Each structure stands twice: as structure tokens, then as C-alpha cells.
Amino acid sequence: MAIDEESPLVAEEGPPQPLNHRRDVYLLCWAFLLIFLAYGAVQNLESTMNTEGDMGTISLGILYVSFAIFSLVASMVVKKMGSKNALILGTTGYWLFIAANLKPSWYTMVPASLYMGFAASIIWVGQGTYLTSTATSHANDCKLHEGTVIGKFNGEFWGMFACHQLVGNLVTLALLRDGEGGTTSGTTLLLIVFLISMTLGTILMCFLSKRNSKEERLEGSVNTVSSSVGSLLSSMLNLLFDIRIFLVIPLIAYSGLQQAFVWAEYTKEIVNPVLGEQGVGGAMAIYGVFDAISSLAAGRFTSGLSSITIIVSGGMLIQLIVLLWLLLSYSVVSGLLGTILPLLIGALWGIGDGVLNTQLSALLGILFKHDLEGAFAQLKLWQSASIAVVFFISTSISFQAMLVIMVVALCLSMGGFLYLTLNVEKAVAGRAS
Numbered sequence: 209m210a211i212d213e214e215s216p217l218v219a220e221e222g223p224p225q226p227l228n229h230r231r232d233v234y235l236l237c238w239a240f241l242l243i244f245l246a247y248g249a250v251q252n253l254e255s256t257m258n259t260e261g262d263m264g265t266i267s268l269g270i271l272y273v274s275f276a277i278f279s280l281v282a283s284m285v286v287k288k289m290g291s292k293n294a295l296i297l298g299t300t301g302y303w304l305f306i307a308a309n310l311k312p313s314w315y316t317m318v319p320a321s322l323y324m325g326f327a328a329s330i331i332w333v334g335q336g337t338y339l340t341s342t343a344t345s346h347a348n349d350c351k352l353h354e355g356t357v358i359g360k361f362n363g364e365f366w367g368m369f370a371c372h373q374l375v376g377n378l379v380t381l382a383l384l385r386d387g388e389g390g391t392t393s394g395t396t397l398l399l400i401v402f403l404i405s406m407t408l409g410t411i412l413m414c415f416l417s418k419r420n421s422k423e424e425r426l427e428g429s430v431n432t433v434s435s436s437v438g439s440l441l442s443s444m445l446n447l448l449f450d451i452r453i454f455l456v457i458p459l460i461a462y463s464g465l466q467q468a469f470v471w472a473e474y475t476k477e478i479v480n481p482v483l484g485e486q487g488v489g490g491a492m493a494i495y496g497v498f499d500a501i502s503s504l505a506a507g508r509f510t511s512g513l514s515s516i517t518i519i520v521s522g523g524m525l526i527q528l529i530v531l532l533w534l535l536l537s538y539s540v541v542s543g544l545l546g547t548i549l550p551l552l553i554g555a556l557w558g559i560g561d562g563v564l565n566t567q568l569s570a571l572l573g574i575l576f577k578h579d580l581e582g583a584f585a586q587l588k589l590w591q592s593a594s595i596a597v598v599f600f601i602s603t604s605i606s607f608q609a610m611l612v613i614m615v616v617a618l619c620l621s622m623g624g625f626l627y628l629t630l631n632v633e634k635a636v637a638g639r640a641s
Contacts, residue, residue, distance in 0.1 A: 228417060229342050229343075229345055229346035229349070230346070232338075232342050232416055232417050232419075233339070233342060233361055233364060233365065235412050235413070235415055235416055236295075236335070236338065236339065236342075236365065236413075236416065237364060237365050237368035237369070238368070238409070238412055239295075239409040239410070239412040239413045239416075240335070240365070240368070240369050240372075240409070241368055241369065241371060241372050241375070241409070242405045242406065242408050242409030242412065243299055243302055243405070243406050243409035243410070244302075244369065244372040244376070245371075245372040245375045245376035245379065245402075245405060246302070246306055246376060246401075246402030246403070246405045246406050247302050247305070247306065247402075247406075248372045248373055248376045249376030249377055249379065249380045249398075249402065250305075250306055250309060250399070250402060251268065251471060252376075252377070252380075252471065252475070252488065252489070252492055253380065254267065254268055254309075257309065257312070257395065258309070258312045258317065261314075262603070263312065263313075263314065263317060264312075264317075265599060265603070267317040267318065267320075267321045268321070268471075268599050269596055269599040269600045270318060270321040270322060270325075271305075271321040271322075271324050271325050271328075272325070272592045272593070272595045272596035272599060273325070273592075273593075273596045274321065274322045274323075274324070274325020274326065275324075275325040275328045275329055275588065275592035275595075275596070276325075276589055276590075276592040276593040276596060277325065278325050278326040278328075278329040278330075279329045279333070279585050279586075279588045279589035279592060280585070280589065281329075282329035282330050282332075282333040282581075282585045282588065283333055283579075283581035283582045283584070283585035284581075285329075285330050285333075286330055286333045286334050286337060286581045286585075287581050289330075290418060291334040291335075291337045291338040291341070291419060292334070292338065292413070292416050292417075292418050292419065294330040294331065294333065294334035295331055295334040295335065295338065295413050295416070296410060296413050296414060297327065297330060297331075298327045298328065298330045298331025298332075298334060299327070299331065299406065299409065299410040299413065300327060300410075301320075301323050301324035301325075301326060301327020301328060301331075302324060302327060302328075302331075302406055303403065303406045303407070303410070304320050304323060304324065304327075305320045305321065305323075305324045306399055306402050306403055306406065307320075307399075307403060308320035309399055310396065310399050310400075325592075328588075328592070329585070329588055329592075332584065332587075332588045333581055333584045333585050333588060335365075335584075336569055336572065336573070336580065336583075336584030336587065337580045337581050337584055338416070338419055339361055339362065339365055339569070339573075340358060340569075340572075340573035340577070340580050341419045341580065342361065342419060343357045343358040343360075343361040343362075343573070344357075344358070344573075344577065345419070346361070353511065353512075354574075355510070355511055355512040355513075355570070355574050356510065356511045356512075358510070358570050358573045358574060359506075359507050359508075359509075359510020359511060359515070359516075359566070359570045360507050360508060360510070361507070362507050362510070362565075362566045362569045362570045362573070363503055363504050363505070363506055363507005363508055363510065363566050364504065364507060365503075365569075366500075366503035366504075366507065366562060366565040366566045366569070367500045367501070367503035367504035367507065367562070368500070369500075369503070369565075370496050370497075370499035370500035370502075370503050370558070370561075370562055370565075371496060371497075371500045372496065373492050373493060373495055373496025373497075373499065374493045374496040374497050374500070375496075377489040377490070377492045377493040377496070378489075378493060379398070379401065379402075380398060380489050381489045381490070383397055383398040383401065384398060447576075447579060447582050447583070447586060451628075452575055452576075452628060453576070453583070453586055455624040455625065455627060455628040456568075456571065456572070456575075456624070456625065456628060457586070457590050457624075458617070458620050458621035458623075458624045458625075459520075459564075459568065459621040459622070459624065459625045460568060460586070460587050460590040460591055461590045461591070461593070461594040461617065461621065462564075462594070462617045462618055462620075462621040463561075463564040463565070463568060463591055463594075464590065464591035464592065464593070464594035464595045464598075465594045465595075465597075465598060465613075465614060465617055466527060466557070466560065466561060466564070466614070466618075467561065467591075467595060468594065468595040468597075468598035468599060468602075469557075469598065469610070469614060470492075470495065470554075470557060470561070472598050472599055472602040473598075473602060473607060473610055474491075474495075474553070474554065474557065475488045475491070475492070477607045478534075478550045478553055479491040479550045479554070481540050482540055482546050482547065482549075482550050483547065483550060487550075490551075491550055491551055491554050492554070494551050494554050494555055494558070495554035495555065495557060495558040495561075496558065497555075497558070498554075498555040498556075498558035498559050498562070499558035499559070499561050499562045499565075500562065501559075501562070502523070502558060502559040502560075502561070502562025502563055503562035503563075503565060503566050504562075505562075506519050506523070506562060506563050506566045506567060507566045507570075510566065510567065510570050512574070513571075513574065513629055514629075516567050516570060516571050516574075516629070517625075517626070517629040517630070519563055519567055520563060520564070520567045520625060521622070521626075522563065523559060523560040523562070523563025523564060523567075524560065524563075524564075524618060524621075524622050526556055526559055526560050527556075527557065527560035527618060528615070528618055528619075529556075530553055530556050530557060530560075531611055531614050531615050531618065532615070534553070534611055535608065535611040535612065535615065568587065569584075569587075572584060572586075572587060598610075
């Protein structure tokens with residue numbers, strides 16, 4: 209028997225105060241900032257800290273392969289544990305990965321990377337589920353438009369999250385020092401500071417309100433075998449056969465490609481030849497600032513599918529212009545202009561990344577509100593898989609070849625996205641009316 213989602217079951221314990229919803233959003237934002245300012249900075253440094261046998265780069269590749277594989281079961285874990293508990297457990301993988309860098313070897317980095325892949329899968333599925341559930345509750349309690357609230361909350365979260373690049377890289381610049389013979393000092397102190405930051409982020413997550421109890425009651429009465437492996441696979445296959453997720457997957461994959469492009473190619477091929485290794489932190493800080501501004505602005509203007517279409521189109525157009533510029537006419541130049549251009553590229557790329565982060569989360573929250581865990585598991589599955597591909601192939605192909613791949617991926621993903629928003633959803637709306 210189907211259960212009406214607007215039934216009194218939702219209000220059995222009394223509606224929460226609207227202030228609690230916003231408090232939870234702010235707690236979630238600060239917790240992720242404290243955790244990812246540490247992880248983001250270490251990820252930027254991984255290929256230069258652990259150079260023996262390309263251990264740093266290979267560790268990141270292993271991490272994202274593990275991330276992709278565990279994303280297949282992440283929705284089941286989050287449903288079983290609850291989104292809050294999944295968030296807290298997920299932080300342990302990031303903590304262990306940073307700790308492994310204190311004594312880097314294949315025996316520490318590979319197991320830490322594998323476990324972090326699992327932890328990352330559940331923390332991100334938990335984040336998407338928790339934030340969307342919070343936004344929906346806030347909209348219902350305050351009688352607000354649901355799509356607007358989802359967009360606003362995602363804008364606030366991703367704007368705060370993007371600041372991790374700025375803060376983390378500033379901490380790195382403050383603590384790392386170039387030593388004699390090309391060595392770097394202060395790495396141990398930096399990692400200890402990052403572990404403290406992560407611990408504080410985990411503590412903040414413990415104060416989040418539980419948001420999934422009513423969902424568990426609803427799901428438990430209609431699907432008693434939802435936690436079984438067979439049911440999980442059936443659920444994921446059903447979602448894959450949904451034309452909407454099928455059309456969104458290329459855009460999800462591109463969002464992962466363009467993130468990995470910054471970590472694997474932008475710093476190496478654009479920043480390093482002009483600004484050197486010491487300039488990477490500053491360039492990534494600029495990228496993070498514009499990412500944050502873009503996320504906040506995009507979230508503010510999100511109100512539904514139409515606004516998402518316009519905002520995504522604008523962000524993708526900016527990245528397409530950057531890619532064509534790099535592919536057809538960009539060259540390293542000296543002087544002030546040579547210093548400004550890599551920073552400008554980072555700023556423009558950050559705008560596109562902020563748009564994709566906020567709008568993909570809002571899009572999935574609006575289209576798949578009945579299976580948030582499954583939708584966000586698909587998001588992280590295809591994102592992490594595409595990131596892993598970049599890490600593994602970036603050492604084997606030229607920068608020009610990577611740019612061509614990026615342009616093709618962008619055009620294909622944009623085509624599928626526009627077909628979805630302009631045709632499929634219009635048809636659904638027509639049948640509903």
C-alpha cells in the first residue's frame with residue numbers, strides 16, 4: 209500500500225523550529241570546511257610530497273577507484289545508518305588518510321586510500337541526503353517554495369565548502385618553508401594542524417539533528433527488504449533505467465573531469481611553468497574564492513528547473529571558452545601578463561565548478577526526492593570514476609589531448625542536460641497537467 213508523503217506521520221513529533229534547520233545547515237557547512245580545508249590542501253600537495261614511484265598520484269587514483277566502487281553500496285549504508293551517523297563515520301577515512309601521510313609508504317598509503325574511498329562515498333551520499341532533507345523540512349515548515357530553498361541551502365553549503373581551497377592553501381603557505389636542496393620543511397607540523405582541524409569538524413557533526421527517522425518509518429512499512437543486496441541492486445538498476453538520471457550522468461561525469469583537471473593538469477601545466485611550485489597555493493586560493501562566490505550566487509538564483517538550466521548553461525559556457533582558449537591560442541608569456549593569466553584561468557574555472565556543484569545537487573534533490581540516497585550515490589559514483597580516470601591517464605597523454613577530451617565531454621554532457629530540461633521534464637509536466 210502506498211503511503212502519502214504528506215500524511216500526518218511527518219508531524220508525529222511536532223514540527224521542528226525553522227531555526228533548527230538553519231542551525232544544522234551552518235553546522236554542516238563549518239564541519240565540512242574544517243575537514244576539507246585539510247584534505248583539499250593535502251590532495252594538492254600529494255604528488256609533490258610523495259614522489260617515490262609516483263606514490264602520491266597513484267594513491268589518489270586508488271582512492272577514487274575505491275570511491276567509485278563503494279558508491280555502489282553507499283546508499284544502502286546511509287539508509288541503514290542514517291545520514292548523520294554516515295557523516296560522522298565518513299570523517300574517519302579522511303582523518304586516517306592525513307595520518308598516513310605522516311609515515312608515507314605503500315603499506316600505509318594504499319590501505320588508507322582504499323578505506324577513504326569507502327568513507328568518502330558515505331559522507332557525500334550522507335551530505336546530499338541530509339542537506340536536501342533539511343531544505344525540504346524548512347520549506348514545508350515555513351511554507352516556502354521547495355526548489356528555492358533547496359537551491360539556497362545548496363548555494364550556502366557549496367559557497368562555504370569552496371572556501372576550503374582558500375583557507376587550506378593559506379595555512380599551507382604559512383607553515384611550509386622551502387629548505388636547502390629543494391626540500392620542504394614544516395610538513396609534519398602542517399599535517400598535525402590538519403588532523404586537529406578534522407577532529408574539530410567531526411565534533412561539530414555530532415551536534416547535528418537526526419533527520420532520517422521519519423524516512424525510516426515510511427520506508428520500513430512499504431519495503432522490508434530495502435537493506436538486502438538484491439533490493440539495492442534492483443533499486444540502482446531501476447534508477448539507471450530512469451531516462452532522467454541517464455541524461456544527467458554525462459553532466460555528473462564531466463563535473464568530476466573538470467575537478468580532476470584542476471588538480472592534475474591546471475597546477476602542473478598552467479600554474480607551475482609560470483609561478484613555480486610556490487605559486488600553486490596562491491592560484492588554488494584564487495580558484496577557491498571564485499568557486500565560493502559562484503556557489504553562493506548560483507544558489508541564490510536557483511528556484512526550479514528553468515533557473516538551473518540557465519545557470520548551468522552559463523557556467524558550462526565559461527568553461528568551454530577557457531578550454532578553447534587553452535587549446536587554440538594559449539601560450540606561456542613572461543611579465544605581469546604571464547602572472548595574471550594563470551590566475552584568471554583559475555578564477556573562471558572556479559566559477560564553472562561552483563555552478564556545477566550547486567546546480568547538480570539542487571537538480572537531483574528536485575528530480576529524485578523519493579530516492580535521495582540512490583540519486584546522490586549515482587552522483588558520487590560517476591564523479592569519482594571520472595576523477596580516477598583523469599589521475600590514471602594524465603601521465604600517459606599530452607595536455608592537448610586532455611583538452612580535446614574535456615571539450616568533447618563538455619559538449620556531450622551539455623547536450624544530454626538540455627534535452628532533459630527542455631524536453632523530458634516538459635513532457636512530464638504536460639502529463640501532470
